[in-house]
Amino acid sequence: MHAAMLEAPSRSVRTTIYSVPVPSVIAIKTHCSSCHLRDLCLPCGLAEADVDSLDGLMFARRKVKAGEALYLEGDKFLFIYAVRSGTFKASLTLADGRDQVSGFYMAGELMGLDGLAQGAYASSAIALEDTEICAIPYSLLSELSSSAANMQHVVTRLMSREIVREHSLMMLLGSMNAEERLAAFLLNLSQRLKARGYSAHEFHLRMSRAEIGSYLGMKLETVSRTFSAFALQGLLEVDKRHIRIVNPEGLKRSFELRMR
Amino acid sequence: MHAAMLEAPSRSVRTTIYSVPVPSVIAIKTHCSSCHLRDLCLPCGLAEADVDSLDGLMFARRKVKAGEALYLEGDKFLFIYAVRSGTFKASLTLADGRDQVSGFYMAGELMGLDGLAQGAYASSAIALEDTEICAIPYSLLSELSSSAANMQHVVTRLMSREIVREHSLMMLLGSMNAEERLAAFLLNLSQRLKARGYSAHEFHLRMSRAEIGSYLGMKLETVSRTFSAFALQGLLEVDKRHIRIVNPEGLKRSFELRMR
DNA sequence: CGCTAAGTTGAGAGATGTCAAATATAGTGG
DNA sequence: CCACTATATTTGACATCTCTCAACTTAGCG
Numbered sequence: 001m002h003a004a005m006l007e008a009p010s011r012s013v014r015t016t017i018y019s020v021p022v023p024s025v026i027a028i029k030t031h032c033s034s035c036h037l038r039d040l041c042l043p044c045g046l047a048e049a050d051v052d053s054l055d056g057l058m059f060a061r062r063k064v065k066a067g068e069a070l071y072l073e074g075d076k077f078l079f080i081y082a083v084r085s086g087t088f089k090a091s092l093t094l095a096d097g098r099d100q101v102s103g104f105y106m107a108g109e110l111m112g113l114d115g116l117a118q119g120a121y122a123s124s125a126i127a128l129e130d131t132e133i134c135a136i137p138y139s140l141l142s143e144l145s146s147s148a149a150n151m152q153h154v155v156t157r158l159m160s161r162e163i164v165r166e167h168s169l170m171m172l173l174g175s176m177n178a179e180e181r182l183a184a185f186l187l188n189l190s191q192r193l194k195a196r197g198y199s200a201h202e203f204h205l206r207m208s209r210a211e212i213g214s215y216l217g218m219k220l221e222t223v224s225r226t227f228s229a230f231a232l233q234g235l236l237e238v239d240k241r242h243i244r245i246v247n248p249e250g251l252k253r254s255f256e257l258r259m260r
Numbered sequence: 261m262h263a264a265m266l267e268a269p270s271r272s273v274r275t276t277i278y279s280v281p282v283p284s285v286i287a288i289k290t291h292c293s294s295c296h297l298r299d300l301c302l303p304c305g306l307a308e309a310d311v312d313s314l315d316g317l318m319f320a321r322r323k324v325k326a327g328e329a330l331y332l333e334g335d336k337f338l339f340i341y342a343v344r345s346g347t348f349k350a351s352l353t354l355a356d357g358r359d360q361v362s363g364f365y366m367a368g369e370l371m372g373l374d375g376l377a378q379g380a381y382a383s384s385a386i387a388l389e390d391t392e393i394c395a396i397p398y399s400l401l402s403e404l405s406s407s408a409a410n411m412q413h414v415v416t417r418l419m420s421r422e423i424v425r426e427h428s429l430m431m432l433l434g435s436m437n438a439e440e441r442l443a444a445f446l447l448n449l450s451q452r453l454k455a456r457g458y459s460a461h462e463f464h465l466r467m468s469r470a471e472i473g474s475y476l477g478m479k480l481e482t483v484s485r486t487f488s489a490f491a492l493q494g495l496l497e498v499d500k501r502h503i504r505i506v507n508p509e510g511l512k513r514s515f516e517l518r519m520r
Numbered sequence: 521c522g523c524t525a526a527g528t529t530g531a532g533a534g535a536t537g538t539c540a541a542a543t544a545t546a547g548t549g550g
Numbered sequence: 551c552c553a554c555t556a557t558a559t560t561t562g563a564c565a566t567c568t569c570t571c572a573a574c575t576t577a578g579c580g
Contacts, residue, residue: 092431100431114427116420122427145412152405152412159419160376166426167374167382171352171360173433174477209559217434219537224560240559469527479569484528500527
């Protein structure tokens with residue numbers, strides 16, 4: 001069953017070609033219980049007993065290099081992927097070949113849930129740096145759900161969380177201006193980095209201005225200008241992708257100006 | 261267990277007050293198998309045997325009048341609701357009391373799935389006209405999932421569908437201009453009405469310009485102007501909320517101008 | 521019959537997009 | 551190691567789109 005992961009995915013026609021390498025070695029496998037991400041990732045919220053049942057299985061690990069695709073929009077949905085390290089973007093390719101970024105994923109976050117509806121991934125997952133992931137066969141998860149009572153709730157809750165995440169992005173896109181969008185984005189990143197033990201106030205962006213812009217519904221020039229505006233206001237220090245949040249409270253205010 | 265539905269929901273503080281009436285009579289109950297919506301609604305995609313297991317239970321029906329709330333943001337998540345007739349809007353209240361519409365739901369569509377993540381609804385459901393709904397206790401659905409193998413997939417697939425729906429709304433908000441947004445909105449409505457046996461080309465909008473605008477991320481004046489522009493281009497005939505799509509192909513083109 | 525809410529339309533302001541140029545950076549091949 | 555190329559980022563000038571504010575119309579309702 002895991003062999004399916006090694007198959008070259010059925011590729012849809014597209015203008016941007018991402019390479020999908022065939023792993024050269026048999027994937028390493030990992031237990032959930034010994035994983036340093038267990039409090040953020042799939043097991044989060046599971047009872048002891050259920051984590052144990054998860055552990056009867058091991059999940060294949062795989063490295064994905066910067067710029068490579070983990071899966072492409074339209075590929076058959078077989079796995080849910082947990083990010084072990086590094087950052088991914090999820091993007092949808094529009095009919096004209098441009099793509100729109102629909103999310104960024106970091107360690108402990110799960111990707112691919114949008115594939116269930118159609119049996120094929122609705123978006124592509126592209127590594128923004130060298131990454132490592134856990135491949136969780138969906139079929140296994142289904143089986144487990146029948147035996148381990150809470151397992152199903154976990155999956156369902158994860159999906160619901162994804163819905164809520166998208167809700168808030170919709171709010172952002174629907175009712176916020178450029179400064180508010182970028183502030184919201186940075187504060188969200190900051191919070192997620194903090195939860196992972198990194199500094200909340202100083203970090204390196206893994207994505208380009210264009211990718212941020214695509215995600216936030218604005219042009220890359222506007223993203224750049226807004227960074228500069230924040231720097232001018234003394235809220236941030238910006239050096240290309242290196243960001244230092246000088247005044248988190250001020251940033252929050254600028255974001256709550258309209259939200260409040 | 262059904263009694264919970266009759267409880268007045270715990271209300272969060274808000275500026276807009278929606279009335280939540282206490283039903284005066286014991287709710288009527290309905291079988292899925294005899295429902296005229298069975299091909300659109302929950303049973304869609306279920307095997308015979310599983311529909312039967314659904315039918316061991318009956319779901320409480322309830323009427324919700326125009327302007328009333330079925331549930332409010334923050335209410336405890338107990339039910340998934342299927343629309344039997346009429347139209348709802350889902351809306352989130354921002355901190356300043358304005359609300360943002362996150363979706364419109366019509367017959368056969370399921371509401372409330374966003375409540376799972378937090379155990380509380382993430383949005384409010386407001387009836388845009390007199391409506392009737394089926395209340396499906398989530399706990400029952402969970403139980404069923406253990407026995408009926410496909411039931412769990414159905415719920416999960418429904419959630420995944422919701423994620424995909426929000427994906428496309430994000431794309432819309434992120435990369436389309438006013439005309440494209442309204443065209444996409446009208447074509448989506450048209451298609452859903454058609455699937456329900458109504459005319460695809462002539463219909464009555466149940467929502468105000470302001471609600472459309474909130475959903476599409478634009479001001480009500482811009483919505484109105486865009487309607488007028490479409491009428492001028494000979495694509496639509498617009499008389500307040502009565503819409504006739506004169507040139508569906510043209511509308512599609514105007515919407516695909518940027519998408520193509 | 522007047523009141524209120526919804527919708528339409530106009531004029532001007534403000535925000536963001538577009539196009540273009542300059543600079544910086546990283547990776548490549550000689 | 552260096553020059554060179556491609557890419558990312560910043561910034562300016564101007565165009566365009568959408569918002570804001572305001573007036574007016576229409577329809578529904580007590």
